[in-house]
Structure formats: C-alpha cells, structure tokens
Amino acid sequence: MGAVLIVDDMEDLRYSLAHVIKKEGYSVLTASTGEEAADIMRSNIVDLIFLDIGLPDGNGIQLIGSLKNIAADVDIVMLTGTNDAKSAVISMREGAVDYIVKPFEIVEFKAILHRIMQSRIIAKKALLDHQDKGLDTIICSSRAMLAVKEKILSASEVHAPVLITGETGTGKELVARAIHDVQQPKGGIFVKVDCGTLAANLIESELFGYEKGAFTDARADKKGLVEIADGGTLFLDEIGNLPVSLQSKLLRLIEDSVFRRVGGLTDIAINVRIIAATNSNLDREIRQGNFRGDLYYRLNIIPIALPPLRDRENDILLLADYFLHRFAREFKRTIHGFTAAASAALLKHAWPGNIRELRNMVEREVIFCKSGWISLSGLHQDAVFTGGAENRLDLPLKEIEKRYISKVLKAVNNNKSQAAKILGISRTTLREKLQIDQFPIS
Numbered sequence: 001m002g003a004v005l006i007v008d009d010m011e012d013l014r015y016s017l018a019h020v021i022k023k024e025g026y027s028v029l030t031a032s033t034g035e036e037a038a039d040i041m042r043s044n045i046v047d048l049i050f051l052d053i054g055l056p057d058g059n060g061i062q063l064i065g066s067l068k069n070i071a072a073d074v075d076i077v078m079l080t081g082t083n084d085a086k087s088a089v090i091s092m093r094e095g096a097v098d099y100i101v102k103p104f105e106i107v108e109f110k111a112i113l114h115r116i117m118q119s120r121i122i123a124k125k126a127l128l129d130h131q132d133k134g135l136d137t138i139i140c141s142s143r144a145m146l147a148v149k150e151k152i153l154s155a156s157e158v159h160a161p162v163l164i165t166g167e168t169g170t171g172k173e174l175v176a177r178a179i180h181d182v183q184q185p186k187g188g189i190f191v192k193v194d195c196g197t198l199a200a201n202l203i204e205s206e207l208f209g210y211e212k213g214a215f216t217d218a219r220a221d222k223k224g225l226v227e228i229a230d231g232g233t234l235f236l237d238e239i240g241n242l243p244v245s246l247q248s249k250l251l252r253l254i255e256d257s258v259f260r261r262v263g264g265l266t267d268i269a270i271n272v273r274i275i276a277a278t279n280s281n282l283d284r285e286i287r288q289g290n291f292r293g294d295l296y297y298r299l300n301i302i303p304i305a306l307p308p309l310r311d312r313e314n315d316i317l318l319l320a321d322y323f324l325h326r327f328a329r330e331f332k333r334t335i336h337g338f339t340a341a342a343s344a345a346l347l348k349h350a351w352p353g354n355i356r357e358l359r360n361m362v363e364r365e366v367i368f369c370k371s372g373w374i375s376l377s378g379l380h381q382d383a384v385f386t387g388g389a390e391n392r393l394d395l396p397l398k399e400i401e402k403r404y405i406s407k408v409l410k411a412v413n414n415n416k417s418q419a420a421k422i423l424g425i426s427r428t429t430l431r432e433k434l435q436i437d438q439f440p441i442s
C-alpha cells in the first residue's frame with residue numbers, strides 16, 4: 001500500500017500533491033513545518049517523503065538526518081525552490097534519494113512517486129526471499145506472538161519436550177520447524193509424524209521400525225521414523241490421536257531416551273528432540289481415558305499455546321500484506337495492496353481457519369485480481385465473506401447449517417478433516433451431512 005508524507009509550507013501545493021498521491025492509490029500525510037513532519041514520523045509508518053528545502057522553521061536539508069533518525073528506511077525526495085544544483089547535490093549526500101525542481105509537471109512528479117514506491121515493493125520482496133528459515137518465517141507483530149518467538153528461543157536452548165497447542169491453521173507446524181531450525185542450524189533432520197492420518201495398526205512399525213521376523217511381511221530389519229530422526233527433531237503432529245498402546249512406548253522414549261523396534265529384544269538408545277502438537281483438548285482426552293496423564297505432563301514441559309488469528313489483531317493486515325507480496329511474486333502479478341475497505345473487512349472477519357484461511361484467501365484474490373488493488377468487491381465475491389447465514393433470522397436451522405458448513409469448507413480449501421475439526425464434529429458426521437445435502441462445493 002504505502003504512505004507518502006508531503007512537507008511544504010505552501011498550502012496549495014500540499015493540497016494538489018496530496019490529491020495526486022491519493023489518486024495513485026497511496027495514503028498521504030501532510031506537514032507544513034519540520035517539527036510537524038518529525039511528529040508525524042514518530043507516530044506513522046511512512047515510505048516516502050517529499051521535503052521542501054525552504055521551510056519556516058529551518059532548512060529542509062538539515063532535516064534529512066533527523067527524519068532518517070526516526071525511520072532509517074524512509075526515502076526522501078527534495079523539493080527545491082529554484083534550480084539550485086548545489087543544494088540538490090548536498091541533499092543527496094545527506095541521504096535524499098532524488099530531487100525535483102519547482103515548478104514541475106504532474107507527470108514528472110508521478111514518475112518519481114511510482115519509481116520509488118515500486119522499488120520499495122521490490123526491495124520488500126527481496127527481503128521476503130530470505131525469510132525462509134527459523135524465527136523469520138513467523139510473521140507477526142502482536143504481543144502474544146512476539147512472546148511465542150521468545151519462547152521458541154528459550155526452548156531451543158534446552159532439550160525438553162515441547163507441546164504446541166492451537167486451533168487449526170494457527171501455525172503449530174511452522175513453530176515446530178522454527179524451533180528445529182533455531183536449535184539445529186546444521187545437521188539433524190526434522191521428521192514429521194502425523195498421528196492423525198497414520199493407520200493405527202501401522203503407526204507402531206512406522207514410528208519404531210521392526211526387526212526381521214517380527215511379523216509375516218518383516219523380511220528384513222527396518223528403521224522407524226524415531227531412528228531416522230536421531231540427532232534431530234521428531235515432530236508428533238495430532239498427538240491426541242496416538243493409540244493408547246503406543247503412548248507408554250513414547251513415554252519411555254522421552255524418559256529414558258531408549259526404545260525397542262517391533263519384535264526387537266534389545267533397547268536402542270536415541271537422541272531426539274520431541275515436539276508434539278494438538279488442536280484437541282487433551283484435558284478432556286485424559287478424563288475420557290484416551291490419553292495418558294503422565295505422558296501429557298512429560299510432553300508439556302515447555303507449553304506453547306498459539307492464539308487464534310482473531311485474537312491477534314495486529315497480525316491480520318501484516319500477514320495479509322506478506323501473503324499478497326509472496327503470491328504476487330509467485331504468480332508474476334503487479335498488485336499494490338488492499339483497498340481501505342478490504343482491509344477493514346479483513347479485520348472484521350472471524351478467521352475460523354486462522355492463518356491458513358487467510359493465506360488461501362489472499363492467494364485466490366491475487367490470482368483473480370484485475371485492477372492492481374484487492375478491493376472489497378473482490379472479497380465479497382469470495383465465499384468466505386458471503387452468506388452471513390448466521391446473521392439471518394428468516395432461515396431454517398438446516399439451511400443455516402448447510403451454509404455454514406460450505407463456508408468452513410471453502411475456508412479450509414475443502415479439507416474435510418480440518419473442516420470437521422472447526423465444526424466440532426467427526427469426519428464421519430461431516431461426510432454424512434455432505435451426502436444428505438447438496439453442497440455447492442465438495
């Protein structure tokens with residue numbers, strides 16, 4: 001999106017430049033003195049400043065340094081009153097990126113405006129290219145998530161198990177990988193075990209391996225995922241689904257760092273970092289006898305609870321912007337940002353599928369965006385934002401249920417198990433509901 005600050009004591013000029021900048025799609029701030037400009041810079045994020053040289057409270061050239069002190073990465077273009085080559089040169093030496101001589105044509109002004117704003121977007125993208133490892137992969141500015149980053153750092157200093165909890169799409173796997181990256185910059189691999197999708201009868205041999213003869217098909221020894229992860233990280237996703245019979249085996253692995261292959265008679269020593277994740281309520285599973293309390297306490301040495309996106313208000317637009325740049329680059333599209341109305345809609349939405357939902361939505365919007373700006377109408381066309389069935393008082397319950405299920409399915413890209421989790425029903429129940437009703441997407 002981008003914000004531009006005009007610092008000039010001539011009201012007419014401020015007014016007409018502000019008008020041009022707004023029309024070009026950037027937000028605009030104005031100041032008539034150096035002091036006012038500094039105040040604005042302290043409370044706003046500004047990308048570009050057009051700075052007059054002859055200000056009532058001092059020389060604009062002398063302001064360059066102090067404005068850059070407030071925001072080091074701001075770009076400054078000088079507005080020189082006369083064709084004064086000398087002050088232009090001095091300004092550039094002080095850190096201005098360009099100058100423009102008054103009086104100027106609007107086309108000339110627009111060209112500079114676009115050139116600088118575009119190059120900032122490109123620089124931002126280049127920055128994103130480097131954010132592919134460790135803590136930098138977690139985009140956030142909310143206090144809750146900054147605290148999570150600190151926890152990741154302290155978790156990486158010790159070897160104790162970590163239990164990550166949070167709704168679907170809140171970034172549990174992302175956090176697990178970040179812990180691994182911070183702790184093991186080189187060597188040691190990250191092995192993910194999805195306890196939710198592995199068949200219960202296969203999970204033991206997948207996890208712990210087997211020895212020749214352990215069962216009919218075991219014709220040779222086979223290493224399990226635990227052994228493959230030796231020296232690295234074992235990420236147990238959806239730990240709540242681990243069969244009770246294997247929970248004691250896992251407990252032993254955590255407590256004594258040893259395990260036995262299926263059919264094995266000797267202990268194998270292992271050194272792995274255990275990270276478990278769940279979006280189910282383990283307390284309830286323990287009460288119902290589906291999860292061992294002692295394993296829970298052993299896993300929960302370092303608990304990391306990820307807040308849902310709707311409780312991270314500061315992160316919504318930041319993440320939206322991040323995904324926008326990422327997908328615009330991936331699909332080679334020029335998209336400047338979200339319109340103000342679209343941003344407001346993003347903030348209002350409840351995000352049941354959390355960051356994954358936001359990511360998928362931005363991806364679709366980028367693909368279908370024609371104007372260079374993602375607008376509210378674009379969002380309204382998106383099924384996630386339409387329906388609003390729950391606000392209607394003239395619909396039968398069955399219809400509301402149907403619409404809501406559609407909405408959730410769309411939000412999670414039609415992933416049935418995630419949708420079932422969000423809806424708080426089993427996958428079987430969801431499947432039944434989908435069979436009974438005619439769903440537009442399924």
Ligand SMILES: Nc1ncnc2c1ncn2[C@@H]1O[C@H](COP(=O)(O)OP(=O)(O)OP(=O)(O)O)[C@@H](O)[C@H]1O
Nearest residue numbers: 137138139167168169170171172173174279355356
């Ligand atoms: N803070 C963040 N910054 C950038 N990307 C994020 C962030 N949080 C989540 N994501 C992205 O959102 C998507 C969902 O995250 P992830 O798979 O880690 O969620 P999860 O909690 O494991 O979900 P589930 O419970 O459904 O398995 C991924 O593409 C991930 O990269």
Ligand SMILES: [Mg+2]
Nearest residue numbers: 172173237277
């Ligand atoms: Mg996950």
